[in-house]
Amino acid sequence: MVQKIIGPRALPHNEQGEAFAPSNIALCKYWGKRNSDLNLPLNSSLSLSLGHLGTHTRIRANAFKDEIYMNEQRLDPSAQFSSRLIAYLDLFRPASDCYFRIDTHNNFPTAAGLASSASGYAALAMALNNFFSWNLDGASLSILARLGSGSAARSVYDGFVEWHRGESEDGMDSYAEQIPAIWSELRLAIITVSRAVKTIGSTEGMRRTVETSALYAAWPEKATRDIESIRHAIWGKDFAELGGTAESNALAMHATMLDSRPALLYWLPETVAAFHKIWRLRQDGIQLYFTIDAGPNVKILFEEKNEHIVRGEFDDAEIVRPFVC
Numbered sequence: 001m002v003q004k005i006i007g008p009r010a011l012p013h014n015e016q017g018e019a020f021a022p023s024n025i026a027l028c029k030y031w032g033k034r035n036s037d038l039n040l041p042l043n044s045s046l047s048l049s050l051g052h053l054g055t056h057t058r059i060r061a062n063a064f065k066d067e068i069y070m071n072e073q074r075l076d077p078s079a080q081f082s083s084r085l086i087a088y089l090d091l092f093r094p095a096s097d098c099y100f101r102i103d104t105h106n107n108f109p110t111a112a113g114l115a116s117s118a119s120g121y122a123a124l125a126m127a128l129n130n131f132f133s134w135n136l137d138g139a140s141l142s143i144l145a146r147l148g149s150g151s152a153a154r155s156v157y158d159g160f161v162e163w164h165r166g167e168s169e170d171g172m173d174s175y176a177e178q179i180p181a182i183w184s185e186l187r188l189a190i191i192t193v194s195r196a197v198k199t200i201g202s203t204e205g206m207r208r209t210v211e212t213s214a215l216y217a218a219w220p221e222k223a224t225r226d227i228e229s230i231r232h233a234i235w236g237k238d239f240a241e242l243g244g245t246a247e248s249n250a251l252a253m254h255a256t257m258l259d260s261r262p263a264l265l266y267w268l269p270e271t272v273a274a275f276h277k278i279w280r281l282r283q284d285g286i287q288l289y290f291t292i293d294a295g296p297n298v299k300i301l302f303e304e305k306n307e308h309i310v311r312g313e314f315d316d317a318e319i320v321r322p323f324v325c
């Protein structure tokens with residue numbers, strides 16, 4: 001599939017290629033793969049990119065071996081993180097003895113507990129595009145990023161992004177597109193409950209859910225309906241519809257996880273306490289909604305007018321303004 005996008009590999013390259021890609025949080029989640037080699041999803045998803053929070057990556061040619069640096073630290077080549085990245089680079093080497101040096105920086109606080117794979121693989125695909133001067137369009141970059149990590153397919157754009165699940169077996173129609181809407185007042189707060197690496201990664205979590213959860217049968221249809229309402233909410237700037245649908249979507253995804261055997265529960269007591277606090281504030285008339293990925297950390301969706309309340313109620317929250325430069 002890579003050949004279909006970049007053509008024959010024996011290309012000259014530039015001295016270096018670099019790119020930045022934002023992190024993203026799904027409002028309608030991707031949960032379940034129809035092909036795990038190509039990261040092809042069973043449902044479409046829709047996300048919000050996190051503006052300046054993300055990954056900057058630079059790639060250069062290297063003699064003898066690949067070297068990967070993250071935030072200035074050289075990574076152990078045998079670590080799982082490095083082997084996954086090296087396997088990804090294998091897809092693009094013009095010759096088997098062509099090696100790379102990768103320098104990657106995440107500018108979101110490690111404490112935020114954000115996954116780095118979405119912005120990481122999107123930035124790497126974009127840096128490779130610059131290094132080899134492929135001049136790829138957004139859809140092709142999204143496909144290449146997806147091969148590294150599913151959610152990376154959405155991180156090649158800013159703002160609202162929809163990743164179409166696609167139908168074809170080779171995945172050439174499974175890519176993301178930007179929804180060209182701007183919502184300057186929209187805010188997101190990241191509540192970090194734990195920084196620990198999760199014990200069950202998303203690939204294994206998805207496999208287990210798809211194979212064992214009876215509730216999963218209802219998920220793809222729910223995702224299709226939720227994307228419709230989120231799109232509608234975005235264009236009508238209907239915050240209650242946006243937040244309400246995103247919250248319900250995240251809880252439904254977690255319901256399928258709970259229904260798996262063995263059950264998957266990513267929440268900690270502090271996670272549930274945050275849900276209750278958000279619900280309580282909402283009952284008091286403050287429009288806050290949450291979403292949550294395959295981990296214990298909670299993300300609150302709110303509008304600018306409530307920023308002081310979120311700051312006061314959640315003092316450690318990292319506040320993101322997705323549409324503010």
Ligand code: PMV
Pocket residue numbers: 025026028029030031045115117118149150151152202203293294
């Ligand atoms: O891209 P992955 O394999 O890390 O999967 C991401 C899964 C969720 O974060 C739970 C949902 C999503 O759409 O980002």
